Amino acid sequence: MDEKNIYLCRCENFTLKELHDLLDSGITSMEEIKRLSRGTMGPCQGKTCRDLIAKEIAIYLNKSMSEIDMPTYRAPVKPIKLGEIAGGDKNA
Amino acid sequence: MRKSADVVIIGGGSLGCSVAYNLAKKGYKNIVLLERKYLSSGSTGRCGAGIRQMWGTEMNCLISRGSAEMFKTLGEETGFGDIEFRQSGYLLTTYDPKQTERLKKNLLIQHKLGIPSHMITPQEAKEIVPFVNTDGMDAAFFCQEDGHINPFKTTFAFAKGAQDLGVEIIRYNPVTDIKYNGRKITSVVTEQGEILTDTVVNAAGAWCKNVGKMVGLSHPVEPERHQILITEPLESSMGPMVMSFAHDSYIQQVPHGGFLMGYGNPNEPKRINFNHGWEFLEQMAQKAVFQLPILKDVRFVRQWAGHYEISPDGQPILGPVPELDNYIMALGCGKGFMLSPMIGKLIAEKMAGEETSLPIDILSIERFAKGELIVETGVV
Numbered sequence A: 001m002d003e004k005n006i007y008l009c010r011c012e013n014f015t016l017k018e019l020h021d022l023l024d025s026g027i028t029s030m031e032e033i034k035r036l037s038r039g040t041m042g043p044c045q046g047k048t049c050r051d052l053i054a055k056e057i058a059i060y061l062n063k064s065m066s067e068i069d070m071p072t073y074r075a076p077v078k079p080i081k082l083g084e085i086a087g088g089d090k091n092a
Numbered sequence B: 001m002r003k004s005a006d007v008v009i010i011g012g013g014s015l016g017c018s019v020a021y022n023l024a025k026k027g028y029k030n031i032v033l034l035e036r037k038y039l040s041s042g043s044t045g046r047c048g049a050g051i052r053q054m055w056g057t058e059m060n061c062l063i064s065r066g067s068a069e070m071f072k073t074l075g076e077e078t079g080f081g082d083i084e085f086r087q088s089g090y091l092l093t094t095y096d097p098k099q100t101e102r103l104k105k106n107l108l109i110q111h112k113l114g115i116p117s118h119m120i121t122p123q124e125a126k127e128i129v130p131f132v133n134t135d136g137m138d139a140a141f142f143c144q145e146d147g148h149i150n151p152f153k154t155t156f157a158f159a160k161g162a163q164d165l166g167v168e169i170i171r172y173n174p175v176t177d178i179k180y181n182g183r184k185i186t187s188v189v190t191e192q193g194e195i196l197t198d199t200v201v202n203a204a205g206a207w208c209k210n211v212g213k214m215v216g217l218s219h220p221v222e223p224e225r226h227q228i229l230i231t232e233p234l235e236s237s238m239g240p241m242v243m244s245f246a247h248d249s250y251i252q253q254v255p256h257g258g259f260l261m262g263y264g265n266p267n268e269p270k271r272i273n274f275n276h277g278w279e280f281l282e283q284m285a286q287k288a289v290f291q292l293p294i295l296k297d298v299r300f301v302r303q304w305a306g307h308y309e310i311s312p313d314g315q316p317i318l319g320p321v322p323e324l325d326n327y328i329m330a331l332g333c334g335k336g337f338m339l340s341p342m343i344g345k346l347i348a349e350k351m352a353g354e355e356t357s358l359p360i361d362i363l364s365i366e367r368f369a370k371g372e373l374i375v376e377t378g379v380v
């Protein structure tokens, strides 16, 4: 299958082709790849794609997964409405 | 890693990368930039990335205005591509006549320097941002040429420009010591080995004090934690950054569609602290829903924390130090991302012994000993 059509991060439409382009340009840190591609930064918080992207980076660099600088998960686990956090009527 | 370098830059944020790029453009050949983690891992990649020219001191106005000019061409000039610079304006709102008066005075400085800012009524503010809540609003200030930019892409554009001109950038390699003898620096020690050099640029942001200690200096810059959150993307509906001095907050819809927002807590202890919490979230949500009521049904998707690197007068500390040769400071800005292009250029000019485009000597560390502080009050 064409790398252009392989989506690693579905929230942010980040494809294997785009990952390989970044890696080819010398950007091999996953933390940096996340910030340049937005991969793992969508509403699912990277729950499905983080390991997938890390695995592809590891394959490319011929390294093990544990050697990849994987980003941490950021709070919250599930998106929450600002109005709910602000608390009913005491919004002033 | 090179064994020796003409210049070693410590810090891979916007300032370090900008200094590297500007020095390389001047023809410096053997530059090494060292970053403790990954590029933009410090404050730069955590910031609100607002670009504001409506400042209260001449130097902040001039540096930010010069920088806004340079942001326009940086992406293309470095071959990086679009860095998402949008001059969609800043809307500063006030809820207190005294605050309005203070900002009106700033307009005089801004206008003298050619910054196209102006005072508007709450009704006019509503024309610019139709869903802004004008309850209790006294006035607003607007500058169309202010805006927002992608901080990651900007840093990587500087880095690409630098690397294409021969700069070596090394990630995940903290500087652990600087060796010096009398006034002369002799080498920089890193986790991956030692680099012989006589010239060091300290662009270590909120960590700059630690680097200063390596050469026996105490830099008056404190890290102040600031928290921030982003919501799910919505269709593009808000142009300018909405900033309120009454709420100490800023809210911006970024090109991706999410609303990015943060506020400063004046009682924050001065130390490095990346924790982020519920209290910030609740306060921020209240401030946001008050100012922009439509945000109440929008979900927040991520929160994080970073640091302002605060100098005693809220302005950058730039250039050499009296105690040591070729130790250059590029730090202490507080809101330094928006100043990074111009600071890189000024530092490169200074290091090359040229006349600087702006009189940066007044921002030297020596101003504190002489008591010549130039206090910026417009920091949120």
Ligand SMILES: Cc1cc2nc3c(=O)[nH]c(=O)nc-3n(C[C@H](O)[C@H](O)[C@H](O)COP(=O)(O)OP(=O)(O)OC[C@H]3O[C@@H](n4cnc5c(N)ncnc54)[C@H](O)[C@@H]3O)c2cc1C
Binding pocket: B010, B011, B012, B013, B014, B015, B016, B034, B035, B036, B037, B038, B039, B040, B041, B042, B043, B044, B045, B046, B047, B048, B049, B050, B051, B173, B174, B175, B176, B203, B204, B205, B206, B207, B208, B211, B225, B226, B227, B228, B262, B305, B306, B307, B308, B309, B330, B331, B333, B334, B335, B336, B337, B338, B339
């Ligand atoms: C929530 C928040 C919102 C903000 N909003 C804005 C805004 O809207 N507009 C704006 O202009 N500014 C804003 N700022 C401020 C801005 O982020 C900083 O002023 C700016 O990024 C500073 O850039 P820098 O390159 O000096 O520092 P940094 O980006 O912190 O870079 C310093 C680098 O040095 C590295 N380092 C430290 N010690 C060592 C060592 N020993 N060896 C090697 N490397 C080392 C660090 O890892 C770091 O990457 C905001 C900041 C925060 C936290």
